[in-house]
Amino acid sequence: MARFLLRSIISTFVTVLLVSIALFFLLEVGSGDITVKILGVFSTEEQRASYRAQLGLDAPPWQRYADWLIGNDWRAASYTGFPLVTEDNLQTGEAEWWADVNGELARWTMEDGELFMLTRQPDGSSNQEPAAADVWQIGENGEELFWGVDTKGNAVKWVRGAGEPVWVLTKAGLRQEGDGPRQYIPLRKGLVRLDPGKSLQTSRPVAVTLFPRVRNTLILAGVAFLVVMPLALLLGIIAGINEGKWIDRVISITSLGATATPEFVTGVFLILVFGIWLKWLPAVSVFLSSDAIFQDPKLIALPVLTLTAVELGYVARMTRASMVEVMDSAYIRTAIIKGMPYSRVVLRHAVRNALMAPITIIMLHVNWLIGGVVVVEVLFGFPGLGKYIYDAAIFGDFNAVEAAAMLTVTIAIATRLVGDLAYTFLNPRIRYA
C-alpha cells in the first residue's frame, strides 16, 4: 500500500507540473502578443517592444515559465549581488521589492542619467541620495553596468550615462521617458511560493483577491458535496437493489432527467420560482458584507440546490449501476445461499463493494462539480473562484486565469488523491497488496 500511495503522490506532483506547463504555454505563449491588448492597436512596434521588455516578455518561454512557477528573485539576486527581499508598503499594504545592501533596504532610480539610491527608512519613506560611483561594473563590451532594483519591482540593468528610452502607459496615453534600464527582470516569487503575479485587469496581486473567493467556493462546493453525496448514494443504492421495480424506474428516470437538464436552466427556474415569485430565498448571491455567507446561510440555498439537481442524478446513476453489478456478483450469491438475511446481504456484503467504483468516479467527478460551480457562480453572481476564473478568462487576465486554474486543478487533483485513498481504504485488495 505504501507503494501505491507513494505512486499516487509522485504522479500527482508530475500531473500538477504538466498542468502548469500546459497552462502557461497555452495562455502566455499560445495567445500571441498581449502588449497589443494592453497598449491598444494604435501603439507602435517600438512601444510594444519597450513594453515587452518591461514585462519581461522578451525572455525565452522556458525562462518565463520557470520565473512564473518558482520565481526569479534568486536569479536576479545573482545579477545584483544583493539578496532581494519583499517588504510591505506601509501605505498600500502591498509587497515591494528591495535589495538588502548590508542590512539596509535599497532601491535605485535614474534621473537624467544620474543613478540615485533610495534607502528605506523605518517609517516606510525612503531617502534618496546619489549612488556611489563604485557600483558600476565594467561589462563585456566596456560599458559600465549596474544591476539593481527599480521602484516598480523589477531587477534592472542600467548602463552608465546611457538611459534607454522607455514607453510608459498612463491614462493619458503612452508617454516616453528616458533614463530607462537596458534589461528588466520583473521580480516575482513564483506560483509555488504563492505569488501568481499581478492581475492585468486590476493590477493588484492575484493572491490577495483570490483568497476570499476560494473560501466562498469551498463553502459552496463543500455544502453541495455534503448534500449531494449521501443523498445520491442512498438513492443509487435503493434503485440498485430494486432493479427493475417501480422505485428504481422513478429514481432512474428522475435522475436522468435531472442530469440532462443543464444547471443553468435549473438555476434560472429556481431563481424565478423561489427568488422572484415566492421570494422565499435570495435569488442571487448579494454579499452585502464579506461574511455574508455566514450571516445569511440562505444565500447559498439556491446555488446549492442547483448544483444538487445536476450532480445528484449523475452520482445516483453511477451508484445504481455499481450496485446492480455487485448484486449480480457471485459473492452476493454466496451470501444469499449462506442464508444471510437480505438486509445483511445488502448492508454488509453489497454496499461497501458497490461504493468502491463510484467513489473513484465521484472524486474524478469533482472536476465536473467545479465546472458546475463556474456556471452556478456566474448565474447567481456568487463571488467565488468559478466566477473569478470566468471574469478573468473573459478579460484575458492571464495571471489570474493561470492562478485560478492552477488552484482548481490542484483542488481537483487533491480530491482525486483523497478518492484514491478512500478507494484504498475500501478495497483491501490494494490495502494489503
Added chain:
Amino acid sequence: MSNSERIHPLVLQAQDKLAAGRIDRREFLRYATLLGTSLTAATVLAACGQTADAPAAETAAEPAAPAEESAAADAPTEAPAGGIVRGGTLRRAMTLPLIDHPARFSWTQQANVARQIGEYLTLTGPDNITHPYLLESWEASDDVKTWTLNLRQGIKFNNGDELTADDVMFTFGQWLDESVGSSMLGLLSYLGGIDNVEKVDDYTIRLNLESANIGVPEHLFHYPAIILHRDFEGDYIKQPIGTGAFTLEEYAEGERAVLKARSDYWQMGEDGSPLPYLDEIIYVALDKDASVAALQSGQVDSMFQPRPVDWQALSAFPGVTVKAASTAQCFILRVRVDLEPWDDNRVRTALKMCQDREKILQLSYYGEGDLSIDAHVAPVHPAYAEKPIPAYDPEGAMALLEEYAAEKGVELPLKVTLATKNDESEPEIAAALKELALPGGFDITLDITEPGGYWDRWTEVDLGITSWTHRALDTMVLPLAYSEEAIGAWNETRWVDEEFDTLVRQAEGTLDVEARRELMSQIEDIMQDRGPIGNSYWKRVWNITSTAFHGIEAHPTDFDLLYEVWRDA
C-alpha cells in the same frame, strides 16, 4: 458674491432670443450657465425672457426650494408626494473596479463611488446642461480664452478642512502632472500646462487657455475631475477625503463599497438640515443578469447602467421605477472612405438610404431612442440644428448602386462584409441592416466577434458598426473623429473634408449657440450629403430603481447623483 453677478453680454443677447422664441428655455439655461451665470440667476433670466409660456412653478425660482425643472439642473428631485423621509440604505448593483487616484479613473463606476465622497467644480445634469457646483460661478472672456472660476465658500472637506483655491490648484496640478497620468491631461490640452492656471485669491482661479475652448465647464465635470484635498497622496481608498455627502466605510474591489452619510455636508435638504437624506449607500458588484434578478427579488434597490434587455425585463416589473434620459450615445455605421467601394459617395449614400431608422430602433433598442440623421450631432447637443429624419429608400439606393455598378462594371448586389462586436445591440442592428439593405442592392455578410476582437480592429475594418459614447458638446466629438490629425487615432473612417473641417474649427470658437447652430446646420448637411457614417438613432439610458426611492434620475453618462435621494419609510 453671488448677488453681484456679472452677466456675460452674450447671455443677455440670448435672453432676447429666448423671448423671441428662437431658442427654447432649455437651450437658454444651458447657454447661460455655459457662460458662467449661476443657475439661480439663469433661471431668473429665463423666467424674464419667457414671460408668456413659462409654467408657474418655474417662475418661483428660489434656491432653497428649487422647483422641478430648475432643481433638475442642480440635483434631480421629484416633487415628493408626502414629506421627505430621512434614513435608509440604497443598495445599488454595479461593478467595482480598482480605485486609486481619481485623476486616473477610467471607468464611470469608479467615479460613481468616488463622487459620493468627493465633488466636481461643475455639474452636468440629467438634461445635459452644465452649471457651477463647487464653483459659485464662472466667467469666460469674450474671446473664450480666459476663464475665471469663482469657488463657493464655506465648503468643508470631510476631514474638517475648508475647500480653497489651494485644493483646486493642487488638483489641477495632479491632472496636468505627466507622472500621474490622468486622462484630464489630454482633455485640457488647450490649457497649455499648469503655468496657465493661476490662483487669483483663496476662492478664485483663472485659466489662461492657449487656444479658445467652449467646453471648459463640461470638462470640469469629466469623471476623473474630482477635486482632491491638497494633501492627497495618490490612493483615494486610503485617503477618502472629499467634500461630498458621504464618507467611505468600506471598499472591497470587485465586491462592494459601503458609504455612510456625513452630518456636515454643505448642501441643505428641504427640511433645513444638511443633506443627504439617505444614511447609507451600498454598491454591490453584480453582473447585469444577476442585478436584474436581484432587483426583481428585492435584494438590491437599483442597478447601474441597465442594458436594453434589462430595461425590457424590468420595465413591466412591479415595484420598480424606470426613468430614461436622452443621450448622444450611438451606434455609428461607418465606412472606410479610403477603400473601395466606399470611396464613392454614391455607395455611401446608398447604404445610408438603406436604414429604416424606425425599424432598426425597434428591433435593436425596443424603440427606446431618438431617431437620428446621418451626422454625429445629437438633439441633446445645444447647437443641434433640427433636420428631417431621412426615410428608408431602397429604390433610391438601388438606383445609385446601379449607376455605380454600371460605371465600375461590378455586379449587383454588392457584396460587403459588415463587422461589429457581439455587444449590446450591434448584432441586432447588423442583422436588421442585412435584411433592409438587400432590396437596396447590398449583400451583407456579417462578421460579428466578441467585443475585444472588434476593438482590436475597429479602425481597420472597411464596414463596421462602432459604438460611440456620450459627449456633452457637439464640438467635442467632431474634431476627434473626423479630422486629418485623427487619422491613426480615432478617425476610423479616414474621412477628411476641407469645408467640414473649416466649419468645425469655426464652431469650436463660437460661443453663440445661435451662430453655432448655423454652423452645425451646415456641418450636418455636409455629413448627411457626403459623410462617412450612417446613424439610425441616439440611445436613451435608463435608471431603474425600486419605487421606494425618490429623486433618482437617469443621467446621460450614468453618473450617480444621490445626495438628494430619499426612500419611503
Added chain:
Amino acid sequence: MSVVSSTANLRTNRPSRLQSWWSGVSIVFESRIATVGLAMVAFWFIVGIVSLFWTPYPPNANEFTQNLSPNSINILGTDHLGRDILSRLMTGTQVILLKTRLPGDAGIDIPGGVALWGVFFSLLVGAVLGLNAGYRGGWWDQSIMQVLDAMIAFPSIVLYLVIIAALGQGDLVVIVAIAVTGAPGVARLVRSLTLDIKTRDYIRAAETRGESVNFILFKEILPNARGPILVDAMLRVGYAIFAIGTLGFLGIGLPPPDPDWGNMVNEARRTIFVNQWAVVWPAVAIATLVIGLNLFADGLREELTRFQK
C-alpha cells in the same frame, strides 16, 4: 460433425454488405430504450436537416412582437427580440449536429456539427493514445497516462475557459475544447478495453504472424473495441451538447449569427419574468437531445453486452 467434401462454389448465400450492416444496426431495435433514444436523436437530426431548407420564418428576423407566448403564428412563441423561437430552435440544431463554420470571411461550412466533430477528434486522439498505452505498456503507458492525468485534472469548463481565453471564440475552438476535454476519457476507456483485448489469443496469433504494432492496434484491437467506444461516443456527444450549451450560456460559445441553444437560454433568462417559454424551449431541446443520446447509449450497451454473451 459432418464431413463435406466441398469446393469454393459451395459458398452460397453470402450475406451482402447491406445485410450484414443491417444485422449490426438492427440490434438497436431489439432494445426498447435504444429505440426510444434513437428516435429522439433522429428527431433532432431531421429537424436540423429540415431547417437547412425551411424554417417557418428566418431565424434571425425580428419580425414579431417581442416575448409572445406560443400561439398559432409563432408555434413556440417569440423571444425578447421578436424572433420566432421555433425557427431559431430548428436552426440551432445545425451548428451542433450538422455544420461547422470555418473561420475566415469566406463563410465556408463543412458538414458535421461542432458536437460531432469535437467528439470525433476526442475519439481519434483518445483511441490512438489509449491503444498505444494499453498495448505497449511500460513507458508508453506510464507517460501517456501521466499526460492524460494532467488533462483530466482540468475541470472541463475551466479548460474551455482557458482555451477560449487563449484562442478566442469560434466553432473550431469549441471543437478543440471538446476534443481536448473528451480525449482523456476516451483514452482511458480504450486503454482498459485494450488491456482486456490484448490478452486474447487472436492478438497472440497476430503477434506470432509478426504483424506490425499498428496492424495489431488498428486492425486487430480497435474493431473489437468498437461497441463500447460507440456507446461512449453517444454519451460524449451528449456531454458535448451540454458543454456547448453551457458555453453558449456563458456567452463564450459558438459565435453568432447562428442561434445557439445555450445562448438562447442565456438571452431569454434575462426576460424570464416576462416570458418563461423562451427559456423552456431551448432547455427542452438540450434535455431531450441529451436524454435521447443517453437512452440510446444505455440501450446499446445493454444489447451489446447481451450480444456478446
Added chain:
Amino acid sequence: MSTIAERKSPTEGIRRPDEMPVLRVDDLSVAYKVRDGEVEAVQDVSFEIYRGESFGVVGESGCGKSTVAWSIVNFLGANGYVKRGRILFQGQGLVGKDPEELRRLRGDQIAMVYQDPMQALNPSMRLGDQMAEVLTVHRGISRSEADKRCVQMLERVYMPDPKDVMGRYPHQISGGQQQRVVIAMALLNNPALLIMDEPTTALDVTVEAAVLDLIDELRHEFDTAILFISHNLGVVARVCNRVGVMYAGEMVERAPVTEIFANPSHPYTQGLIRCVPKLGADKSSSVLYPIRGRVPAPDKRPSGCGFSPRCDYIEERCRAEKPKLRPLGDALLADLHSVRCHFAEEIDPGAWTPPEDMEIPLLNGEKRAAETAAAETILQLDGLSKFYPVSGSSLKDMLGVGEKRQVKAVNGVSFDVPKGSTLGIVGESGCGKSTLIRTIIGLEESSGGQAQFLGVDITDDLADRSSEIIEELQMVFQNPDSTMNPSYTVGQQIGRPLRRFNKVNSRAEEQAEVIRLLNAVRLDGSYYDRLPRQLSGGEKQRVGIARALASRPELVLCDEPVSALDVSVQAAVLNLLMEVQAEYGTTMLFIAHDLSVVRFFSDSVAVMYLGQVMEIGPAEAIYAPPYHPYTEALLSAVPIPDPSAKQAHIRLEGNVPSPLNPPGGCPFHTRCPRRNLLPDNGAICAQEVPPWQQAAEGHRIFCHIPLETLAEFEPVIQQ
C-alpha cells in the same frame, strides 16, 4: 507412502430402503422467461440422495446441471422458476416455500460450494467475518465462539495456519486455499445436504486431488448427503456413489458409479466414455471417438428423444416419441439403474463400430515412429531461460536501489524435438510451460541459453526474426472464444496469414486456399463468410488450427488446445490435430494439464516444475517407472474415469514455491514425498542440483534418487 486406495464396491453407500432421502427431486422442470417466451432448461429430472451418499451429475456444458443445483436452493434469478415437479428436503417441499423459512435452511441445513472460489468470496471482507457470520446468523452463537469453531473447521480442511487465515482477505490466499475456505464455510453448520457445483474445475490437478480427498473424507465423517456436479468423468468416478448423466436438460441415465462405467446403457453415456482417453492409452494403440454434432440450445431441442440427432442408433420412434427414464432389466440392480432410451436393452456398446463419416485419424503409428527416429532435429533448446524482473514494493525498490529480483519462469530448459514428432509438456499452472512456448515462438525474448529452430537462432523475440522463420512457427491457442477475432469472418482470418506471408498472389487464389484449409480442418466452404459468434467452440478451434496451418509451418505450438472444450468436441479436435500432423508432417509442441490427453497425443513428454524440466522421455516411458517423484505425484492425482482402476495415493504437501525465489538444489525438494529414500532424509536434494539420469534412450530424469530405486516404485495405476 505409496498406498493403493481401495475403490468402492458397487453397492457401497447405496440407499437403505427404510430411510427417508435427504433430498428427493421429482420430475423437476425449470423454465427461464426470455424475451420471446420461455425455455425449459431442465425437464423431468428425478433423483434422490441419502445420508452419507454422494450423487454425481455429469454432462457437457449447457445440459442443465447447474440449473438443477440452483433450483434446490431456489436461486434461479429474476426470470427463472420451477415449472413442475417437487423438491423435497428431508420430507418438506422446497418449491413455493416461504422465503424466510427457505433462508433459514440455506447455509444451515443446505450448503453449497461452486466453481471459482475467488468469485464466491466477498473481496472486501475478512475471511473470518465471512465464515463466522454463518454461525452467528443461523445459530446465534457469540462471535468468539464462532471464531473458535471456524478455526476448528479450517483445521479440519487442512488449512495451514488457520488463525492467521481468519484475518485475511480472499486475495491473500491461493485458489486451492480459497476453495478450502468455501468448503469449510459450507460445512460449519454440519449441513444435511451439500451441493457442489464443479468445485475443483478451476484447480490444478494436485490441488484438485487433495480437495477431492477432502470431500470424500468429510462425507464419511459428517455423513453429509452430497450433490456433486461435474463435467469430468474422472472426478465423478472418484467421489460419487451414484451418478446421473444429464443431456439437454434431461437426466438420461442414472446408476451406481461402477455400474455406469462398467455398463453404460444410454448411447450418450457410451459416447462420453468413448471420447475420453484412458490414462496410459496412446494414439497408436487406441482411438478417440467423438460424438457427432453438438448439444442443442435449450430452445432448439428436438421434440422426440433429446439425443436423437446425435445418436448412432436412431430409429423412427426416437424422433417421434420422447423416451421416459425407466429402470433397466437386471434384478440385482433393479431400480438402481435407469435409462432414458427406447432401445437401451438392444444396444450393445461392445458391438459399436464407428460410423463411416466419423473423423478418425489414419492410424499408422508404427510407420511414423520409424520416421521420427530417423528424422532430423527441428528444434533444439539448450539451457533456455526466461526471467522476468520484478520490482519490489519497498521504498528501496521503488527508488531503484533495491536488490534486483527476477521471476525465473523458465530456468534452463534443454531438449530436442525431431521433425514430425509431438512433444507434450505437462505441469501445473505456473510451472513455466506457457512461458516456454511463448519464448520459443518469440512473444518473449529469452534471457539466456540457446535455442535453434531449423538451424536458426531463435533466442530473440519476434520483432527481430525474419519472416521466413516466423511463418514456420505457428501456434494454436487454448480458448476457443478468444482464438478468433470477433470482428472478422473466418475467411478473412485464415486469409490474413496467406497474404502476410505472400503465399497467394490474388484474391481468388487466396479464397481457394482458404477453402482448401477449411476443408482440411473438416469445415465446408460455407464457413468462409461466417463470423466467429456464429461458430461453436469446436469449430472455432478448427478455424484456429486452419489459421495456424495457413503458412505451412514446420512447427506448431499447441497451448492447451482442447482443455476448454467439452469432451465430445475435445476428441474430435485431437483427432483433427493428429490427422493434420500426419498429412502435413508438422512437428508439434503440445501443452496440456490433462495427463491422459498428453499421454494419448504425444510421442514424447516433458514434465515441468518451477520452470525446469524434471523428466523427459518417450510418452510410454514417462507413464511407467522409473519416473521422477513429481511425475509420480502428478499421475497419482489424475482423476481416472474408471472406478475400478486402482490408483496410488500420493499427495504433495504445501504450495508451489514462488518462482521468484525457487528452492536451491532440486527445486522439488520442498515437497518431494520420496526424499526419505535418500540418506539424511534427502539432505543432498536441498544442497545440490540433481544430475540428469539417463533411464533409457531419450528418457532422462532430473533426480538424486538412483535410477534403480526409482525403477522399483510400484506403478501408480493398476487397471
